[in-house]
Amino acid sequence: MSATWGNRFKITLFGESHGAAIGVVIDGVPAGIKLDVLAIERDMLRRSAKGKEGIATARREEDKAEIVSGYFNGYTTGMPLTAVIRNGDTRSADYARTASLMRPGHSDYGYYVKSGGFNDYRGGGSSSGRLTAPMVFAGAVAKQILAAKGVKVGAHILSVADVRDSSFDTIAPQLDEVDANGMLDSGLWKDIKSRVEAAAADGDSVGGVIECAVCGLKAGVGEPLLDSVESAIAHMMFSVPAVKGIQFGLGYAMCGMMGSEVNDSFYYDGDDVATRTNNNGGVLGGITTGMPVIFNVAIKPTASIFKAQDTIDVSNERDARLELRGRHDPCIVLRAVPVIEAAAAIAICDLTV
Numbered sequence: 001m002s003a004t005w006g007n008r009f010k011i012t013l014f015g016e017s018h019g020a021a022i023g024v025v026i027d028g029v030p031a032g033i034k035l036d037v038l039a040i041e042r043d044m045l046r047r048s049a050k051g052k053e054g055i056a057t058a059r060r061e062e063d064k065a066e067i068v069s070g071y072f073n074g075y076t077t078g079m080p081l082t083a084v085i086r087n088g089d090t091r092s093a094d095y096a097r098t099a100s101l102m103r104p105g106h107s108d109y110g111y112y113v114k115s116g117g118f119n120d121y122r123g124g125g126s127s128s129g130r131l132t133a134p135m136v137f138a139g140a141v142a143k144q145i146l147a148a149k150g151v152k153v154g155a156h157i158l159s160v161a162d163v164r165d166s167s168f169d170t171i172a173p174q175l176d177e178v179d180a181n182g183m184l185d186s187g188l189w190k191d192i193k194s195r196v197e198a199a200a201a202d203g204d205s206v207g208g209v210i211e212c213a214v215c216g217l218k219a220g221v222g223e224p225l226l227d228s229v230e231s232a233i234a235h236m237m238f239s240v241p242a243v244k245g246i247q248f249g250l251g252y253a254m255c256g257m258m259g260s261e262v263n264d265s266f267y268y269d270g271d272d273v274a275t276r277t278n279n280n281g282g283v284l285g286g287i288t289t290g291m292p293v294i295f296n297v298a299i300k301p302t303a304s305i306f307k308a309q310d311t312i313d314v315s316n317e318r319d320a321r322l323e324l325r326g327r328h329d330p331c332i333v334l335r336a337v338p339v340i341e342a343a344a345a346i347a348i349c350d351l352t353v
Contacts (some may be wrong), residue, residue: 001114003126005239009145009350011138015087017123017130018095023084024134026141028353029070031078033145040065040140046182046338047136055196055334062088065137083137087130095122100315101322105303107241112314124304129241129332132339139342142349149352151216153345155337157182158296160208161195170249170278173213173292182337192334200330203306207242208333210340211296214348217282219273219290221351228286229293232351236343237297242332245298249281264289293348299336304328 004012008028015022044063063085070081099121102109107127111119119125143153154175158165166184168174179186199206222229230248237246254262264275275291282293306324313320329335 005235006346006350009142009346009353011135011346013126013131013134015085015131015134016120016125017087017128018125019087019120021084021086022131022134023065023082024138026070026081026138028350029076029078029081029141030145030353031076033076033148034074035071035076035141036144039144040137043136043140043143043338043342044133047133047335049329049335055193055200055330062086063133065134081141083134085133085137095326098322098324100313101320102311102314103303103322103324104309104311105300109312109314117314127241129329129335132240132336132342135240135346136338136342139338139345142345143341145349145353146216146345149216151214151348151352153212153214153341153348154178155182155210155212155341155344156184157192157333157337158209158211160192160331160333161199161206163188163191163195168211168213168292168294170281170292170294173215173294175213175215178337182334196331196334199301205302205305205328205330206333207299207301208331209296209298210333210336211294212340212344214282214293214344217288217290217293217348217352219288221348222283222287223351224286227351229283229288229348229351230286230295232347233293233295233344236347237340240297240336240339240343242299242302242336243297244300246295248283248293248295250279251281251296254279264291297340299333302329302332305330 010027012025044065048063065083065085068082068084070077070079111127152175156178165188174184177184181189183189195206234246237243250262262279264277264280266273266275273290278291281295282289282291304324308321308323311320311322
């Protein structure tokens with residue numbers, strides 16, 4: 001099995017949720033980049049459960065990334081950049097009791113079949129959302145590379161359950177207005193918290209949508225026909241656990257509209273070319289138009305819930321009942337904003353580095 005993606009900016013994730021450590025190797029990082037380590041740590045903290053007590057997993061990890069290669073005297077060396085994140089707050093015994101019971105909605109069964117039963121089931125092993133921590137590290141590095149080119153990546157929670165935030169402005173996305181909770185409308189956080197707490201109290205979970213924007217990309221980025229901008233971004237998005245859909249611009253809404261309603265009219269803004277609307281999300285024919293690239297991703301409710309469910313026991317090949325214990329997020333969306341940003345930055349960096 002492979003955990004490597006990319007051509008020019010290539011990442012390899014490693015480790016398991018309850019193993020000694022997780023981490024990432026990044027190939028293609030240019031030499032001479034002065035890394036802002038504090039900015040990386042801020043993104044790592046945004047992904048962690050800290051600060052979201054009561055509506056996130058009780059697992060508390062330090063998430064301190066130790067750079068072990070490709071970095072010297074504050075600058076990248078051009079060699080593979082490797083970061084290791086130690087695991088500490090693990091409770092593997094929570095999973096031993098249900099090791100042979102396949103969680104409905106989870107990747108347990110697929111991993112079991114693919115590995116012939118040799119997969120590490122503790123905390124989901126390599127399929128755990130824990131592996132998004134090294135992805136965020138790689139994305140934070142990618143964001144710094146892109147920032148030097150005038151490209152900025154940002155995301156926010158568009159919805160959780162039936163609570164919906166405002167959307168980004170499609171011409172000038174308000175990246176700097178996203179608050180610490182990942183919202184444009186800060187007043188909605190109490191409603192989201194209430195929905196998540198209610199689901200958790202019932203032993204259940206909720207999903208939602210995250211909207212992401214990439215600003216500052218010049219026109220002409222993307223390699224049609226088979227390496228389009230959408231292809232690269234979508235590939236990375238579906239590498240994030242629980243992502244079940246993606247749409248660019250108006251996406252599916254276009255299906256019920258007229259061409260005259262969705263076409264983005266071009267005009268000259270001085271020497272620059274722009275469009276008066278951005279219904280197509282800044283991409284046409286797989287190539288950037290120079291407008292902000294805007295998309296959103298659907299994130300399903302957390303598969304690991306505490307309600308009793310029907311499943312199978314692969315140890316005796318019989319139907320069974322599953323009642324989970326342990327620590328699980330009742331809503332993945334709350335911690336996924338920096339993960340979606342990271343995945344987008346990695347994809348764009350691979351196209352432009």
